[in-house]
Amino acid sequence: xxxxxxxxxxxxxxxxxxxxxxxxxxxxxxxxxxxxxxxxxxxxxxxxxxxxxxxxxxxxxxxxxxxxxxxxxxxxxxxxxxxxxxxxxxxxxxxxxxxxxxxxxxxxxxxxxxxxxxxxxxxxxxxxxxxxxxxxxxxxxxxxxxxxxxxxxxxxxxxxxxxxxxxxxxxxxxxxxxxxxxxxxxxxxxxxxxxxxxxxxxxxxxxxxxxxxxxxxxxxxxxxxxxxxxxxxxxxxxxxxxxxxxxxxxxxxxxxxxxxxxxxxxxxxxxxxxxxxxxxxxxxxxxxxxxxxxxxxxxxxxxxxxxxxxxxxxxxxxxxxxxxxxxxxxxxxxxxxxxxxxxxxxxxxxxxxxxxxxxxxxxxxxxxxxxxxxxxxxxxxxxxxxxxxxxxxxxxxxxxxxxxxxxxxxxxxxxxxxxxxxxxxxxxxxxxxxxxxxxxxxxxxxxxxxxx
Numbered sequence: 001x002x003x004x005x006x007x008x009x010x011x012x013x014x015x016x017x018x019x020x021x022x023x024x025x026x027x028x029x030x031x032x033x034x035x036x037x038x039x040x041x042x043x044x045x046x047x048x049x050x051x052x053x054x055x056x057x058x059x060x061x062x063x064x065x066x067x068x069x070x071x072x073x074x075x076x077x078x079x080x081x082x083x084x085x086x087x088x089x090x091x092x093x094x095x096x097x098x099x100x101x102x103x104x105x106x107x108x109x110x111x112x113x114x115x116x117x118x119x120x121x122x123x124x125x126x127x128x129x130x131x132x133x134x135x136x137x138x139x140x141x142x143x144x145x146x147x148x149x150x151x152x153x154x155x156x157x158x159x160x161x162x163x164x165x166x167x168x169x170x171x172x173x174x175x176x177x178x179x180x181x182x183x184x185x186x187x188x189x190x191x192x193x194x195x196x197x198x199x200x201x202x203x204x205x206x207x208x209x210x211x212x213x214x215x216x217x218x219x220x221x222x223x224x225x226x227x228x229x230x231x232x233x234x235x236x237x238x239x240x241x242x243x244x245x246x247x248x249x250x251x252x253x254x255x256x257x258x259x260x261x262x263x264x265x266x267x268x269x270x271x272x273x274x275x276x277x278x279x280x281x282x283x284x285x286x287x288x289x290x291x292x293x294x295x296x297x298x299x300x301x302x303x304x305x306x307x308x309x310x311x312x313x314x315x316x317x318x319x320x321x322x323x324x325x326x327x328x329x330x331x332x333x334x335x336x337x338x339x340x341x342x343x344x345x346x347x348x349x350x351x352x353x354x355x356x357x358x359x360x361x362x363x364x365x366x367x368x369x370x371x372x373x374x375x376x377x378x379x380x381x382x383x384x385x386x387x388x389x390x391x392x393x394x395x396x397x398x399x400x401x402x403x404x405x406x407x408x409x410x411x412x413x414x415x416x417x418x419x420x421x422x423x424x425x426x427x428x429x430x431x432x433x434x435x436x437x438x439x440x441x442x443x444x445x446x447x448x449x450x451x452x
Contacts, residue, residue, distance in 0.1 A: 031127040031137070032411060032451055033092040034059070038066065042410040043362045047311070047319050049413070050191050051357075054277055057184040061170055061226055063159030064128055064135030092128030092136075098449045102200040106440030108387055115200045117144050120447075123152060134158050145199060151216055151243050153181050153190065167228035174222055178215040179238065179264050182224070185279050187307040187323040190215070193355040193369050194401050196415055201443040205382050205425050206373055206395030208329040208351050210264075210285045210303040214256065217242055220264065232281070234266035251294040259298055262287035268307075277311040290335055297335035304328055317361045324354035333381070342381045349375035349395065362407065369401040382425070384433050391433035394426030399438075413449040418442070 035042055038059070042049060045056030052060065059066045078084030100120040107113035119142075126138040139152035159172035174182045181190040189211045207213050222236025240258045242249055251257035268281030284304035290296050307325035314320055329349040336342040355369030379393030399421040406414045424438035425431045431438055 031094045031096075031125045033094040033125060033128045034064065036090075037088075037092060037128045046362075047321065047359045048362055048365050048405065048407060050195055051186050051321065051359075052184065053311070054272060060157075060184055061159065061172075062161075063133060063157035063172055064137065065131075065133060065159065086131040088129050088131070092126060092130075094125040094127060094451060096123040096125070096449060096451045098122070098447065100198060100448070101446040102198040103444045104201055104440065105442040106436065108202070117199075120144060120199065124149075133160055143199075151177065153178055153216070155181050157182075164227060169225060169227050171225040172223065174220075174224060174234075174236065176220050176236070177218060177241065178212075179210050179218070179220065179236070179285055180266075180283065181215075182222075182234065182236070183266065183283075184232065185268070185281075185307070185309045185323075186321075187279070187281075187309040187325050188283060188305075189325070192325065192353065193323060193357070193367060194403055194417060194419075196403075196413075196417060196445070196447045196449070198443060198445045198447075201419070201445075202388050202424075202441050204373055204395070204397040205388065205390055206349055206375065206397070208303050208327045208349055209256070209287060209301050210283070210305065210329075211327055211351055214238070217254075217256065218258065218262075222264070224266075229272065230269055232266070232268040232270065234264075236264045237261040238264060238285075238287075249294065251290065252292055255291055256287070256289045257291070257294050259288040259290060259294075275313040278309070280306075280308045282306050291339075291341075297338050299335045300332040302330050314358075319359040321357045321359070322355075323357075325352075327351040329375075336381065340380065343378045343393075344376070347376040347378065347381070349373065355401075357403075362410065364407070365403075365405045367401075367403040367405075369403075371397075371399055371401070373397040377426070386432055386434045387436060388425075389432045389434075390425040391431055392426045396423050396426050397421065397438075398423040411451040413447065415447045415449075417445040417447065419445070 045052060045059050047053050074085060074087045074089050076085035098120045099118045102115045104113055122142040124140045126136055129135045135157055137155040140149050141152040142149045154177045156175040157172050159170060161168060161170050163169060176182050178190050180188040186192055218238045219241040220236040220238040222234060224234035226232045238258060239261060240249060242254050262285060264285045266283040268279055270279040287301045288298045290298050305325055305327040309323045312320045331347045333342045333345055333347060337345045352372045355367055357365055357367035359365045374396045377394040382390035382393045382395055384391045399419060401417060401419045403415060403417045420442045421438040422428060424441055429437045
């Protein structure tokens with residue numbers, strides 16, 4: 001009777017929350033196709049989505065195909081003249097619907113505050129085993145603001161196992177469209193905190209290329225390996241792939257056009273104990289790019305970063321997670337300087353993000369994160385402008401994020417998040433020379449996300 005009452009209460013709360021969105025003035029998800037494939041609940045691979053636990057990291061490492069042999073598979077043996085067949089009998093398809101409410105401390109001029117999006121977006125996923133050694137996380141997302149579907153995060157893998165030095169060695173090939181989306185930890189940008197984000201509030205002008213600037217705008221192919229469940233190495237080469245643009249690619253109206261190949265590298269060491277999971281690593285990327293074209297002078301970017309993650313099991317079922325990353329970007333903006341769009345050629349940008357999260361079982365979580373962006377001031381590269389501009393050309397942005405998440409079911413997220421700024425685009429007050437303060441961009445964000 002108590003169980004039935006709890007279920008009914010959860011259902012009522014969920015419906016009320018969704019109705020609030022529709023009536024009020026308001027990184028790897030636990031995609032259900034993986035659960036259907038493995039026969040495991042979402043908690044089998046996640047502390048709470050998208051935060052992978054050790055089993056989830058191994059599942060991703062093995063190409064999203066672990067336990068695929070237990071699923072219904074269509075097979076035919078091959079020979080010298082006939083091709084083999086190794087095909088999952090059912091399509092690994094899932095969907096996600098997201099609704100949201102965002103309220104800024106100070107409304108953007110000439111716009112409504114308390115912004116409702118129902119939906120904020122809708123995603124379709126082809127996620128799971130394709131064959132015995134090939135699997136995917138492929139996301140296509142409809143955005144309300146763009147009013148169309150487009151490619152989102154994509155990660156397609158081939159994985160296999162052997163031994164090296166008497167220890168297990170997992171190796172694979174990876175095809176993806178966002179540097180760090182292939183990573184196994186939640187300390188790197190693609191799957192890092194915060195795990196939900198509004199698309200209404202103004203964002204900082206400056207961002208390192210490896211911190212989301214190339215997401216869904218590149219195609220990368222590379223290889224990776226994990227030795228003895230400790231040492232992880234990954235190397236991927238990227239080329240520009242402007243989705244929605246003409247092909248062959250002329251590079252016009254694109255801020256980044258990779259010349260040659262942009263290499264991405266990753267090295268990490270992990271230790272696992274009965275209660276502790278610890279990772280420390282480094283990653284980075286180098287890119288030569290011509291803005292708005294595929295020939296001519298080039299800008300050069302080199303990003304290097306360090307990261308760490310520690311997960312500690314508390315009171316048998318709770319988990320404390322502490323994560324952080326520092327990114328240093330050094331750039332020589334020869335092309336941008338020659339086009340009079342930068343005051344000086346050489347720049348640096350520092351990004352630091354740290355967060356701690358406590359999971360109360362897998363039903364509730366509370367998190368606090370802090371972020372800092374700082375670097376070379378340049379009034380041409382970071383020009384002035386209402387709301388989104390930099391009056392002094394300084395990229396400095398500092399702030400924090402508070403998040404509380406509730407999972408009444410493992411495939412339904414209800415979350416409340418607050419983002420606050422102490423500095424925004426170079427100043428705490430009047431940062432845009434139009435009287436707007438950094439704290440004016442503080443945002444309350446309510447989110448409901450249902451996966452099925």
